[in-house]
Amino acid sequence: MMSEIIEVSNVRKDFDGKRALDDLSFSIQAGETFGFLGPSGSGKTTTIKLLTAQEGYQSGSVQVFGNAVEALKDPKQMKRIGVLTDNTGLYERLTVDANLKLYCNLYGLSYSRIAEVLHEVGLTGEESKVVSKLSKGMKQRVTLARTILHKPELLFLDEPTSALDPVSTERIHCILRTLNEEGTTVFLTTHDMYEAERICDRVAFLNKGKIQLQGPPRTLRVNHSDSSILLLLKDGREQLVGQNPEGAERIREVIASQQLASVHSNEPTLGDIFARVTGKELF
Amino acid sequence: MTSIRRIQAVFMKDYRDLLKNAYMLSTAIVPLFFAFMLNQEGEIETTAAFLPIILSMVIVGSFIQAGVIAEEKEKNTLRGLLLSPLNTTEIFIGKSLLSTVLSIMMIVAVIFIGNISMPDQTLLAAAATLISLAVFISLGTIVGLVSRTVMETSVIGIPVLFIFGMGEIIQTMIESELVIDVMGYLPDQQYGQLLLNLREGQAVGEPFFVLSMWVVVSVGLTILIYKKRRFD
Ligand SMILES: Nc1ncnc2c1ncn2[C@@H]1O[C@H](COP(=O)(O)OP(=O)(O)OP(=O)(O)O)[C@@H](O)[C@H]1O
Ligand SMILES: [Mg+2]
Numbered sequence: 001m002m003s004e005i006i007e008v009s010n011v012r013k014d015f016d017g018k019r020a021l022d023d024l025s026f027s028i029q030a031g032e033t034f035g036f037l038g039p040s041g042s043g044k045t046t047t048i049k050l051l052t053a054q055e056g057y058q059s060g061s062v063q064v065f066g067n068a069v070e071a072l073k074d075p076k077q078m079k080r081i082g083v084l085t086d087n088t089g090l091y092e093r094l095t096v097d098a099n100l101k102l103y104c105n106l107y108g109l110s111y112s113r114i115a116e117v118l119h120e121v122g123l124t125g126e127e128s129k130v131v132s133k134l135s136k137g138m139k140q141r142v143t144l145a146r147t148i149l150h151k152p153e154l155l156f157l158d159e160p161t162s163a164l165d166p167v168s169t170e171r172i173h174c175i176l177r178t179l180n181e182e183g184t185t186v187f188l189t190t191h192d193m194y195e196a197e198r199i200c201d202r203v204a205f206l207n208k209g210k211i212q213l214q215g216p217p218r219t220l221r222v223n224h225s226d227s228s229i230l231l232l233l234k235d236g237r238e239q240l241v242g243q244n245p246e247g248a249e250r251i252r253e254v255i256a257s258q259q260l261a262s263v264h265s266n267e268p269t270l271g272d273i274f275a276r277v278t279g280k281e282l283f
Numbered sequence: 284m285t286s287i288r289r290i291q292a293v294f295m296k297d298y299r300d301l302l303k304n305a306y307m308l309s310t311a312i313v314p315l316f317f318a319f320m321l322n323q324e325g326e327i328e329t330t331a332a333f334l335p336i337i338l339s340m341v342i343v344g345s346f347i348q349a350g351v352i353a354e355e356k357e358k359n360t361l362r363g364l365l366l367s368p369l370n371t372t373e374i375f376i377g378k379s380l381l382s383t384v385l386s387i388m389m390i391v392a393v394i395f396i397g398n399i400s401m402p403d404q405t406l407l408a409a410a411a412t413l414i415s416l417a418v419f420i421s422l423g424t425i426v427g428l429v430s431r432t433v434m435e436t437s438v439i440g441i442p443v444l445f446i447f448g449m450g451e452i453i454q455t456m457i458e459s460e461l462v463i464d465v466m467g468y469l470p471d472q473q474y475g476q477l478l479l480n481l482r483e484g485q486a487v488g489e490p491f492f493v494l495s496m497w498v499v500v501s502v503g504l505t506i507l508i509y510k511k512r513r514f515d
Binding site: 052054075076078079081083085087088089090091092093094098101102103105106107108146 | 289291296304
């Protein structure tokens with residue numbers, strides 16, 4: 001079995017002469033959750049469109065499931081992926097059930113799958129509700145239910161939690177983790193560094209159509225850490241000390257004087273690293 | 284492979300949706316009012332006799348179709364369909380079926396309510412009606428594809444209504460022979476002429492041919508625009 005599910009090399013994408021993606025290269029292994037982290041306009045949605053054969057590209061190569069991405073246009077291959085676009089819509093006048101029934105029929109699934117998938121997204125008992133009456137977070141979970149209805153091997157999610165409240169976000173994260181544990185490969189885009197850090201095995205920083213940096217969040221943070229140590233004192237003050245004799249002396253002092261409340265490693269957040277690498281904030 | 288099940292799924296969804304859509308439902312019954320208003324006592328000797336049928340095709344075939352297509356784009360549901368196993372044929376047939384069925388129902392109702400005297404050659408008349416309906420549904424699909432919202436379809440759709448549905452009336456207001464001649468080739472005129480010829484026992488080869496050309500051109504154009512606009 002191929003372990004590389006997505007393989008992108010040296011892809012360039014222009015819109016009417018304007019560069020949207022530049023020399024993009026990355027690969028995603030089966031079972032991974034891979035996050036594209038970038039500010040607005042950096043090319044996240046465009047990347048998903050390329051990976052799902054909604055858009056062509058000028059040069060380079062995009063392979064999905066070991067074949068050129070165009071193979072996804074074959075409905076048999078299309079069934080292997082699930083796509084939640086940044087504005088995926090539901091039929092607002094119809095019930096949750098009617099929305100899901102449509103897709104059951106399109107994928108040739110039995111209606112019993114509806115109860116299953118609603119259970120997965122925590123919406124059991126809501127099937128007869130009209131979509132327009134649901135909260136934003138519930139709608140997004142129905143959309144997710146529709147996206148995973150046919151149990152895709154590979155899931156594309158374009159900013160799945162943007163504009164959701166923290167509780168709904170947490171719910172979606174929980175669902176995504178479960179799906180990933182069950183073997184689904186997930187490609188998601190976000191401009192939320194916490195999201196990237198919490199659910200992604202690896203992230204890539206995208207800025208102006210270019211990947212600036214990629215790797216596991218933990219590794220990125222350790223590599224960009226200046227290895228200084230943050231001391232929190234009992235009176236609420238903070239002190240940053242280096243890993244050197246002066247630092248050691250300072251730590252000894254605060255411990256001896258019983259001033260120390262806690263010790264922290266001073267790793268940068270993904271947002272800090274992004275800002276350092278691109279000179280830009282994530283928002 | 285084209286799947287009946289998938290086409291039926293889209294149709295059933297559209298049907299359920301229509302039942303909840305007051306705007307579309309009220310639009311759908313407009314032709315009935317025209318039929319009442321234009322109720323024919325005696326037999327009208329011109330193509331105007333068939334105006335209520337043509338209006339049904341424009342209002343239900345074109346307008347409702349345009350609305351149904353534009354709404355899929357406006358609400359971002361079309362993308363979901365495009366990323367599902369539906370192929371292009373299934374999307375086209377599935378998305379046209381409801382307005383086709385609705386148009387046929389309205390045409391039949393309008394014929395009875397308006398006392399329209401149809402030709403005795405029912406089969407030929409029905410064939411001509413279906414061919415013309417295909418043209419109007421294609422026109423509606425095009426309007427739906429180029430509109431970004433349902434509201435926009437009424438704006439873009441009004442000229443279509445005038446040119447393709449009111450040719451009969453416009454012709455009486457125009458002086459230029461040339462324009463009148465050219466307008467004579469519009470599908471509504473050809474359809475009216477065809478039914479009139481049938482009724483009077485004259486040849487119908489030419490209008491059938493012109494209408495078939497309209498089908499080829501409008502369906503071809505629809506597919507072209509669809510390929511360009513579907514992922515917008
Ligand atoms: N259809 C299009 N035609 C022309 N330019 C486009 C098109 N789609 C995207 N672009 C341009 O490509 C660039 C990348 O856009 P993209 O939508 O991929 O960004 P994004 O990272 O998804 O942003 P956001 O966080 O706002 O969703 C932008 O400069 C955008 O203007
Ligand atoms: Mg985007």
